[in-house]
Amino acid sequence: MPVERTDYISAGPDRGWHQSVTSGPGAIEEREGVVHFPGGKRTATDWFKPVWHPWLGTGLGWGQRRAGNDLEFNTPGWGDSGPDHTGFGDIWHASSVTQFTEVYVDGVQVDRRASSGAYARKVKSTEQDFRVVTDTTLDPDVWHLATKGHSEWTFKSANTPADRWTYLPMLNLGFDVDTDLRGDVRAGKRLDLGIYSEYVKGATDTGKITGSTLEVSFDDGATWRSVRLDRARHTSASWAGSVQVPKDARYISVRASATDDRGGSVEQEIVRAVGVRQ
Secondary structure, eight states: OOOOOOOOOOOOOTOOEEEEEEEEETTEEEEEEEEOOOOOOOOOOOOSSOBBBOOOOOGGGSEEEEETEEHHHOOOSOOSSSTEEEEETTTOOOOOOOEEEEEEETTTEEEEEESSSSEEEEESSOOOEEEEEEEEEEEETTOOOOHHHHEEEEEOOOOOOSSSOEEEOOOEEEEEOOOOTTTTEEETEEEEEEEEEEEEEESSSOOEEEEEEEEESSSSSSSEOOOOOOSSSSSSEEEEEEEOOOOOOEEEEEEEEEETTTSSSEEEEEEEEEEOOO
């Protein structure tokens, strides 16, 4: 990496498949949900481009769901900015990768694991406040970007049918930054930044996504500056802003959030989210 590649695919009508890419070697695997490419057309897909962050996508197989009074969460820490890309780290064998995930119910911690997965078992049937937290690190001597990440999700949930899974109203947060294949932007230039939010696929009891914030740091999170955001035109839950990249910057860290009108939120802080080339 970085590399450009062209694949030629032949498949019958209405057939879909999963795609995945590994790097490290094998330390991080990025997966995509089921894809369908239109015949006779060229489709471009970016992998391992910024910002590497948790994305609760359809390629996970499980998570973000409730049956009765049992909840399951799956929060892989290194998805990229491609559509529906989720990124798992081999935290059990790769020493350069770590992740811990916690679950809180009404402010009380009920689970903590060295994993992307965590659980809340036998919670109350009445509505409660839930918070899911995941923290990640990548060794800066091995990895170029996303050396430290912190993400939190909050939402409310009450009892659901015990005989099937119901997907929870958790928010995803995505980033739109135009970089080169290495994940870098030019120093001394003005950089456009976009963020967007949506509920996990299949979520029930959702509300309206109402607001967002974005901050950037050029000193690995020691200090932060706010970025003015304007609503983008193509969807109701996307926003755009811009920032001047200092001439001596080496990395850009980001801290962003989105909220809904039902007490739900997502917050993500990624140190060294984007590289800067001189």
